[in-house]
Amino acid sequence: MALAVGMRVLTRALLRPWARGLRVAPGRTGPAAGGGDGMRCFGSPRVLVEPDPAAGVAVVKMRNPPVNSLSLEFLTELLISLEKLENDKTFHGIILTSDCPGIFSAGLDLTEMCGRKPEHYVEYWKAVQETWLRFYLSNLVVIAAINGVSPAGGCLLSLTCDYRVLANNPKYTIGLNETLLGIVAPFWFKDTMVNTIGHRATERALQLGLLFPPAEALRVGVVDQVVPEDQVQSTARSVMAQWLAIPDHARQLTKTLMRKPTADRLLTERDADIQTFVRFICRDSVQKSLHAYLEKLKQKKG
Numbered sequence: 625m626a627l628a629v630g631m632r633v634l635t636r637a638l639l640r641p642w643a644r645g646l647r648v649a650p651g652r653t654g655p656a657a658g659g660g661d662g663m664r665c666f667g668s669p670r671v672l673v674e675p676d677p678a679a680g681v682a683v684v685k686m687r688n689p690p691v692n693s694l695s696l697e698f699l700t701e702l703l704i705s706l707e708k709l710e711n712d713k714t715f716h717g718i719i720l721t722s723d724c725p726g727i728f729s730a731g732l733d734l735t736e737m738c739g740r741k742p743e744h745y746v747e748y749w750k751a752v753q754e755t756w757l758r759f760y761l762s763n764l765v766v767i768a769a770i771n772g773v774s775p776a777g778g779c780l781l782s783l784t785c786d787y788r789v790l791a792n793n794p795k796y797t798i799g800l801n802e803t804l805l806g807i808v809a810p811f812w813f814k815d816t817m818v819n820t821i822g823h824r825a826t827e828r829a830l831q832l833g834l835l836f837p838p839a840e841a842l843r844v845g846v847v848d849q850v851v852p853e854d855q856v857q858s859t860a861r862s863v864m865a866q867w868l869a870i871p872d873h874a875r876q877l878t879k880t881l882m883r884k885p886t887a888d889r890l891l892t893e894r895d896a897d898i899q900t901f902v903r904f905i906c907r908d909s910v911q912k913s914l915h916a917y918l919e920k921l922k923q924k925k926g
């Protein structure tokens with residue numbers, strides 16, 4: 625039932641005019657991903673997929689410049705790529721990384737949550753929920769190769785992965801910083817963090833909107849490994865090899881066992897969660913905070 629609802633959201637998304645325009649990117653062949661049997665890279669304008677069929681792995685590169693903000697279009701493209709890889713028996717694992725230098729993802733796209741109509745907020749929030757559910761419950765091994773800063777929704781996306789490798793650069797902070805924007809991380813953002821670093825550490829991190837630099841992120845457990853910047857991709861690949869060595873059905877069932885209760889909570893409260901989001905985001909005070917935050921980001925340059 626829940627899956628059917630999810631499929632409807634995805635199908636609707638695929639039917640949108642801009643999604644219909646998505647097509648396999650003509651192009652380069654597999655060796656970029658360490659493959660070499662000639663399988664072509666594919667993807668969409670904002671998501672590049674580099675397949676390595678011999679290893680059963682695909683590298684999924686986010687490329688929504690300048691900051692990989694998670695817009696409606698970008699989320700839909702990510703979902704389409706994930707679904708395509710999940711439906712292709714060649715692939716058992718994906719490495720999620722960024723093609724934007726110094727940025728993994730700036731999180732949810734603030735322009736999707738500012739000055740729009742309630743109907744837009746409903747559509748956007750459905751896509752955010754769907755992305756979380758799909759990545760969190762994916763049967764594939766998903767490893768995040770975090771090669772840049774990763775606040776809020778960017779951190780959440782990495783927390784849906786099975787393992788996180790972060791580049792050791794003090795600028796590459798990671799965390800759920802929603803409170804700094806005057807907004808509140810929804811319960812399923814919070815639950816994902818609790819499942820990763822525990823209740824007390826999450827309580828502190830979320831209230832203070834902490835963005836952890838690499839050493840601290842490792843200490844608290846937001847990431848599993850910190851490595852020199854030029855070793856992020858190779859480390860992700862070796863970790864992937866370890867995970868793929870485990871019998872797939874046993875690993876998948878164990879993942880489901882661990883994650884289903886958390887996902888079920890959103891699945892049963894999905895509509896209520898959308899209403900809560902829309903009510904919250906439509907508040908004048910919240911809109912003011914978000915506008916002010918966006919303005920501050922723009923003025924930073926001047």
Ligand SMILES: CC/C=C\C/C=C\C/C=C\CC/C=C/CC(=O)SCCNC(=O)CCNC(=O)[C@H](O)C(C)(C)COP(=O)(O)OP(=O)(O)OC[C@H]1O[C@@H](n2cnc3c(N)ncnc32)[C@H](O)[C@@H]1OP(=O)(O)O
Nearest residue numbers: 693730731732733734735775776777807808901904921922
């Ligand atoms: C009672 C209530 C109960 C429950 C709650 C209910 C509901 C919950 C409600 C809401 C929850 C919503 C959850 C949201 C989670 C999020 O993800 S919010 C987004 C948080 N993201 C950030 O804080 C990051 C902001 N960005 C930055 O800090 C920097 O941009 C970054 C460090 C990423 C990169 O810095 P730099 O390389 O210097 O680039 P610029 O800052 O110059 O940015 C370039 C342009 O990109 C624009 N931009 C940056 N981030 C975003 C973004 N997230 N969305 C949209 N646009 C973004 C920036 O403005 C620049 O634009 P310009 O070139 O000036 O036009």
